[in-house]
Amino acid sequence: MRGIEQIPWLYDLLMHLAPGVERWRGKLVAGARGRVLEVGCGTGRTLPGYREDVELFALDPNFDVLPRACRRCGDARFLCASAEFLPFADDSFDCVVSSLVFCSVPDVDRGLRELKRVLRPEGRLLMLEHVQARSKFGARFLDWIQPAWTRITGGCHPNRDTVAAVERAGFVIEADSLRVRGLMRRFTARLAD
Ligand SMILES: C[S@@+](CC[C@H](N)C(=O)[O-])C[C@H]1O[C@@H](n2cnc3c(N)ncnc32)[C@H](O)[C@@H]1O
Numbered sequence: 001m002r003g004i005e006q007i008p009w010l011y012d013l014l015m016h017l018a019p020g021v022e023r024w025r026g027k028l029v030a031g032a033r034g035r036v037l038e039v040g041c042g043t044g045r046t047l048p049g050y051r052e053d054v055e056l057f058a059l060d061p062n063f064d065v066l067p068r069a070c071r072r073c074g075d076a077r078f079l080c081a082s083a084e085f086l087p088f089a090d091d092s093f094d095c096v097v098s099s100l101v102f103c104s105v106p107d108v109d110r111g112l113r114e115l116k117r118v119l120r121p122e123g124r125l126l127m128l129e130h131v132q133a134r135s136k137f138g139a140r141f142l143d144w145i146q147p148a149w150t151r152i153t154g155g156c157h158p159n160r161d162t163v164a165a166v167e168r169a170g171f172v173i174e175a176d177s178l179r180v181r182g183l184m185r186r187f188t189a190r191l192a193d
Contacts (some may be wrong), residue, residue, distance in 0.1 A: 002154060003150075003153045003155060003156075004152065004154055005062070005104060005154040005156065006062055006064065006065075006154045007154075008042075008064055008065050008068050011042065011065075012043050012068070020181075021100075021184075024181075024184065024186055025045055025049060025099050025128065028099055028126050028128045029049040029050050029126070030050075030051070031124075031126055032051070032054055032095045032097055033051070033095060034093075035054075035055045035057075036050065036054045036056050036095045036097060037058075037086075037088070037093045037095070037096045037118065038058045038059070038076075038097040038098070038099070039059055039083045039086075039097070039098045039101055039111075040060055040061075040101030040105070041058035041060050042060055042062075042069065043065050043068040044065075044068055044069025044070070047069060050073075056073070057079065058073075058076045058077070058079075059080065061081060061082040062080075066078050066080060082105070083101065084106070084110040084111045085114070086118050091119070091120045091121070092118045093119055094120055094122075094123050095119075095123060096115045096118065096119055096126070098115075098125075098126075098127050098128070100128060100129065101129075102129055102162045103129060103130060108160070109168070112166060112171075113169060116169060116171070119191060123190070123191070124190055126187075127162075127166065127185070127188075128185070128186045129162040129163070129184075131160065131163055132159045132161045133183060142158045143159050145158065146158055146159050158183075162185075166189055171189035171190065171191060172189060172190055172191075172192050173187050173189045174187070174188045174190065
């Protein structure tokens with residue numbers, strides 16, 4: 001069954017109700033430099049926010065979202081692929097970006113390993129994700145709604161601890177980059193030494 005993430009017009013319509021997220025997307029991608037890969041670009045809401053001098057590659061496993069993404073940024077190169085199987089050589093990118101994606105990636109650890117593989121040693125991972133609630137009540141609530149939420153959205157797990165997964169995968173989150181608002185996290189991470 002298709003969920004919201006697989007229905008491009010509906011996803012974009014609902015995103016108009018979240019202007020705060022749009023601002024966070026803009027701040028996320030403004031920091032990208034050099035050769036950049038965005039994984040899970042969806043309908044391309046982040047794409048107009050990149051600097052003009054980046055060399056941008058954008059991918060999503062859902063082919064149906066790519067025409068919209070392409071309309072938002074004709075300069076990027078688009079691929080239909082998933083984070084867990086990146087069709088790029090090791091050390092290919094200065095920057096990898098993901099915006100609200102790892103809540104939906106089926107195999108988070110494999111996806112993060114792939115991001116690590118394609119990042120150059122001095123590269124940066126820029127991420128915007130929502131995470132599991134910190135309060136016991138909030139966490140229980142998100143655990144409770146997760147099965148229905150995942151079905152309706154088409155893959156999103158509201159109770160994932162993506163920040164912990166990023167650290168477990170061998171990234172170091174740059175402390176002064178971490179921005180927190182409620183369940184949202186925006187940060188830059190580098191490869192651990
Ligand atoms: C909530 S949408 C976010 C889209 C866009 N990044 C944004 O900020 O609006 C999640 C996106 O992740 C994509 N996605 C799901 N599984 C994925 C995977 N394994 N690898 C890469 N992207 C994936 C979905 O197709 C969807 O477009």
